[in-house]
Amino acid sequence: MTQSKNGKSAANSKPERISDAEHAVMEALWEGGTLSAADVCDAVCEPRGWSLATVKTLLSRLVSKNAIAAQPDGRRFLYSPLIARSDYVGGESRRLVDRLFGGSASSLFAHLAEQEALSEEDLADIEALLKELKP
Amino acid sequence: MTQSKNGKSAANSKPERISDAEHAVMEALWEGGTLSAADVCDAVCEPRGWSLATVKTLLSRLVSKNAIAAQPDGRRFLYSPLIARSDYVGGESRRLVDRLFGGSASSLFAHLAEQEALSEEDLADIEALLKELKP
DNA sequence: TGCTCTCGATTACGTCTGTAGTCTTAGCGA
DNA sequence: TCGCTAAGACTACAGACGTAATCGAGAGCA
Incomplete structure (x- = not known):
């Protein structure tokens, strides 16, 4: 070994x-x-x-x-x-969401929105993504 | 002192x-x-x-x-x-977004979406929030 | 009044992290 | 061939963290 x-x-x-x-x-x-x-x-x-x-x-x-x-x-x-960036990033994101938002991603989103941490561009991007996810 | x-x-x-x-x-x-x-x-x-x-x-x-x-x-x-939970949470969220997503919150969102870490409910909530933010 | 119980304060200690310095060795140029 | 160089291996060391045990003092009971 x-x-x-x-x-x-x-x-x-x-x-x-x-x-x-x-x-x-x-x-x-x-x-x-x-x-x-x-x-x-x-x-x-x-x-x-x-x-x-x-x-x-x-x-x-x-x-x-x-x-x-x-x-x-x-x-x-x-x-x-050996580990993919997306795996790492996913793991860390999940950790954060679990630890601070009780596992609810929308709470995170709400928080970012509230803090005005979202730019116009962010909002537009997210809107586009949403459309994609819910046709 | x-x-x-x-x-x-x-x-x-x-x-x-x-x-x-x-x-x-x-x-x-x-x-x-x-x-x-x-x-x-x-x-x-x-x-x-x-x-x-x-x-x-x-x-x-x-x-x-x-x-x-x-x-x-x-x-x-x-x-x-002495520090508000929302301040702490906001700081940690920002740290994560900065460190892993180059400061772009929409990238984080995109990632969560891709990982299917977003439930139907999450999506609906976020959609509602978006409507609120962009009347 | 003396003993005990309970607080916070102090001390402990192994691990992880950040940040290097030193040691050993294999090539490479002179 | 022989010393210099550069690569990794090993060692170092202070500060943060996780997790507690112990110490000294005051509060209440006997």
């Missing part, structure tokens, strides 16, 4: 939580597909003020969380996402 | 992040208005499997984060929320 740290085998795909910093790395990978540590750093180090070492740490953690895969490429690794 | 831990005076109202466990306590206070530690425990200890001590710790942390107020009541304290 390759790793059994914290009792989770590599085969166990129960998605562990991805932290904020890790999420930034994931975004780079979702964007770039398959990247080396240096590539990821090119994408995120500048804006977040991180060093390459930080990115490497985050990549390692994501690997042990089974969120990304590391395939050897010469003397380095190429990393690629 | 009563407290200056971590350099934030009580007057500093910049909202610090509220953790998951703390949020459970906040919910109890939003629900109950003004409660003693024991009251809060009555509300949350059972379902989360916490001890009273845990609740007290969380209450202390919330006090130092200026999220709740503690007013003396005899030899104990009564705690009440």
Whole structure:
């Protein structure tokens, strides 16, 4: 067995939580597909003020969380996402809706509307989507 | 000065992040208005499997984060929320929308729709809200 | 008055996170 | 061939979090 740290085998795909910093790395990978540590750093180090070492740490953690895969490429690794962005996004959205709105998405919508967090454009888009969903 | 831990005076109202466990306590206070530690425990200890001590710790942390107020009541304290639930909820929602949907609420909506996370009822509610917003 | 019970305050401690620095090793250029 | 470089691995360390146990003081009962 390759790793059994914290009792989770590599085969166990129960998605562990991805932290904020890790999420930034994931975004780079979702964007770039398959990247080396240096590539990821090119994408995120500048804006977040991180060093390459930080990115490497985050990549390692994501690997042990089974969120990304590391395939050897010469003397380095190429990393690629194992979980789809839409899955992650869906999970996080659901978490929020469950936690704060008792699972009711329309409550979230109502809240955003109330806070005037919805632009004219948002409203138009949503209206269009609604039409699509309820022909 | 009563407290200056971590350099934030009580007057500093910049909202610090509220953790998951703390949020459970906040919910109890939003629900109950003004409660003693024991009251809060009555509300949350059972379902989360916490001890009273845990609740007290969380209450202390919330006090130092200026999220709740503690007013003396005899030899104990009564705690009440300092931040409105809608503010908290709004902040968290915005955080999510910003982080995952580039700030576009309609993208979130689109995502929920795509995942079929919206019930018929949700759709109807949202439609009604839309009508209200765009007369 | 002395004991007990109950509060909040203080202290504890392992894990996760953010953010790196150091160590080891495999190539590559001189 | 030999040292330099760059890649990942391992180590570090402070702060936040989850979860509590313990301590010291006041309130009420015997």
